[in-house]
Amino acid sequence: MIELQHVTKLYPASGRPALDDVSTEIDKGEFVFLIGSSGSGKSTFLRLLLKEDDPTRGTVTVNGKTLNTMSKWQVPKFRRTIGCVFQDFRLLRNRTVAQNVAFALEVINKPQRTIKRVVPEVLEMVGLEGKATRLPHELSGGEQQRVAIARAFVNRPLVLLADEPTGNLDPETSEGIMLLLERINRTGTTVIMATHDYHIVDSMRRRVIELNGGAVTRDQSRGVYGVGR
């Protein structure tokens, strides 16, 4: 499903590789925590999976597609199979909750009929029924992140990438978001989540990939955040 083979990523401005000979495989339907300190390569890892960047060496394969050889014109179509959630939500401030979710479908030319049907469905799934006409600033942080998740999931992606989705949220709200991500994972969507939140990692007991200085230093199924914590 997702495979990295001897992937190294060098940024021109830095002498140290952001990723250093990383090889790993993630199966369809897995839930994976990507942990490590800031600058350990988590974000680069996610960027490569989204083809925001190309690896300096090695190959990246996602959903059966080798990203290295993918042409520019194929990238949009590929990205429709991936959902993304970020720490800062990235919602459109002048659009309502429903419009934010619908936007993701409109710009990939989904018919209006489909949009009218699936937007309320996904809003109900993330627990925002009744808030469809609110603007983002009228919502709490947790609710805004639910909108972002709804937007990422509305197109039923095969993979959901989450870059510290609970970074701006309090523990209780975070727990709600994690339940939502787990629910999405149970529909068969692979979830890869970069995080610093050890409470979450320790309580969920899912696969943990730890990066340190760009290299994988631990890969453990049903892992915890820090050994000996």
Next chain:
Amino acid sequence: MRVNFVLSEVATGLRRNLTMTVAMILTTAISLGLMGTGLLIAGMISDMKEIYYDKVQVSIFLSDDVSDEQRSAIEQQLSDSPEVASYLYESKDEAYARFQQQFSQQPELVQNTPADALPESFRVELVNPERYEVIAAEFPNGQNGVDQVRDEGDFLDRLFSLLNGARNATIAVAVVQALAALLLISNTIQLAAFNRRNETNIMRLVGASRWYTQLPFILEAAVAGLIGAALAVGGLVLTKVLFVDRTLAGPIKAGIIPPVDWSAIAFISPIIAAAGVGLAAIAAYVTLRLYVRL
């Protein structure tokens, strides 16, 4: 593609950078207006060439004391010459009549010119206009009743090089203006892309096609180009009505300058519009490719 979505993006974009949009439209309009003027002058030049070059190429002016024998000898020589396609005799009276007509707008000049001041002449059309030297050699100045042989083509060449110069200068200024317009378009598009970076970032992440993301920006530039072209055409129409048709009415009536026809403006308007829309759209596209990550 959702037409409403794209159109509302275009309208928002143009409104949001109102000052830049106005600057972009005005420079585009000036550039296109000058380009249109250059094209009109070019059309005028070719009309004038038809008027003038066809009429006469060499004038043989006769001296005041020319005898009847000399005159008929010259005429005989012209009709025998293989270089001459046709010729026309113009008496002093005919020359004066033509002069009166040509300068009917300047009555003082006509009044102050005595009726016999203009010389009689042969107006000669050559088989090959370049062969002026041969005719000039056959009729030496100041001999056998010939006062002077003049190559009218030479005079016309100088006149037309002046007009060509005016046309080239107009087009050169139009090109410089066009450069300024293109830079402004590029700048405006970069600004527009920056203002909408949230939208475009999300579009990129959810897999909107490049076209879908870029089209609003390209259309924005194209609409500005179209408005600029419309202003330019309006400017040309005003110039015709207020300047050409009024100030230049005299020389146009006298047949010295050809008129600027509505059909000429109708002919170049679509060219101006296409140039405005095309250049703006290309400038926007190139800008997006080079400077903006979409």
